Amino acid sequence: MASTVHPIHFEDYSGIQFERLVFAYHVRAGWRDLVWHGQCGGDQGRDISGIEDFDDRPARRTIIQCANRDTLTLAKARTDMEKAVAAVGGKPDAFKFVCRGAVSDAGRTRIGEAAAVLGVKHVTIWSSVEFEENLRLRAEYLLHRFAQGVEFPEAEADIRKFVDDFPDLSDADALGLMAAVFDRPAFHTPFHQESSLPAFQQAIEDTIGALNTGVWRTREGTEIRRIPSIHHIRDQRVRKVLAQVVRQVDELRRIFVARLREGEIRHCQCGRPDCPTYMLSPRVAGELDDARDRILTLFRSVHAPFDVALR
Template sequence: MATVTVSPIHFEDYSGPQFERLVFAYHVRAGWSDLIWHGQSGGDQGRDISGIELFDGQPPRKTVIQCANRDTLTLAKAKGDMTKAVKAAAGTPDAFKFVSRGAVSDTGRIRIGQAAASLGIAHVTIWSGVEFEENLRLRAEFLLHRFVQGIEFPDAETEIRKFVDDFTDLSDADALQLMAAVFDRPAFRTPFQQESSLPDFKQAVEDTIGALNTGVWRTREGNEIRRIPSIHHLQDQRIQAVLANVVRQVDELRRIFVTRLKDGEIRHCGCGQAKCPTYMLTDRVADELDEARRRILTTFRSVHSSFNVSLL
């Protein structure tokens, strides 16, 4: 089943609140935690939205998201918003993110980054309208379809969350697109060598099995990244059967790792440091694990042709 595409998106045809609803809904879909839509009630203090961006294996970032529903994101506008946010009661955020409907020049990005650094903001992300659309297509294309087709997004935060996590009208193609994200991580992309860094590899594999079976995708630390469709949301019985096979193959990858760890073909490097992530593998086991991962990725690709995750 082919994914329906919508292009181009004219964000200028939509009001500021509509644009903010879409930005908020996207970040709910992308798995951000503690999201608050300040712009709903006015007096946002330079913060349309705030939340915590979670990373797999990296510290989370307390982030302010500012929606710039205008043709140009100026330095004065960006600096003013960041200054107000820094002075707000919540204090200086770890990061600031601008989502603009218009284009942003390289020079503008550099100057906004410099302004952020002068205010003590360590990280700045700037999305133009094109970049926002690309990320919507990658992680939440069904939201983009609803938005363009005129389906009204709810006003309340709680209702938007329900709206975002409603997979009942999702096609199998769109569901597979969302499920594919669980494989786009080092545990499935990095080839094994005789000496490999394997921090929490087994946990990452187990989390993948859980995400496919339940729709709850977590970081290695146990924090929920986002909700995705599970294999039970798939309508086509053939596709559902293929995904059940993928789950079995991922479990086989886990069992190979555990077994080879027990029989000594995978062993700690011997440096004596308890938290050292380096392990030694025989050539045979490295090949065995790589082949197991290729089978997983090939099987998933058999029902989702645009799937582009492969061993590096």
């Protein structure tokens, strides 16, 4: 019998419980330098701050607001953003609002415009539905614990340990966490004859390391966070498939290195030493896309909810 997934009623939980879940999610999602200002008091319009890393663009220092209310009003959002911009530490690169309720398209537009007036170009707004979707994608076991009344620790350090440990984690939950390493441009951006490849090989090597050891790092070698490794998986059949996934990721790396050496992948001729553009023959672009598609398809064979695919 198919089971029904019921939405989480965030309104049933206190503001501090909601903030704990938001903080725990961003720890699990790999944000760096997270600070829970709301726990310390005197937050100056900042509930949580942290740095979000990207593979294909600069990291963003972001202020996260936990809107534990039915409606996120423009007045409230603007007041919090003004306080945050004036706070010690200076203007952030982005604002993010995680809301308990729904947010209209018009409301999102007005809040984005208010942020732009303050000199902040990037604004992300999650309704309760969007927050829950991301929790189910990247941290479903945290959502299960939250909904089942498991009390999250109060201190930041204890929450980090709570998130990084994997007690009684099912294989399905472990695979859900492992799936995050494939949600990056190195695996879902199709190759063209002109492609931006500033750190493709490093991203592939980092993925192999994360699957084998559970340590996920940025391209500079900084540890992002810990995830379950192949060795956490109890089902022997699934472990064998994951070992095959790792071999296929390594084969993708080998193809890239070999074609680079053979000249079918080459740096563009613009003369700029920092130019990220590479030229690929149509044959190699197809070969690399096929290799990635096999990897994603194989991982999906043991984790049906996996939705990363070549775009």
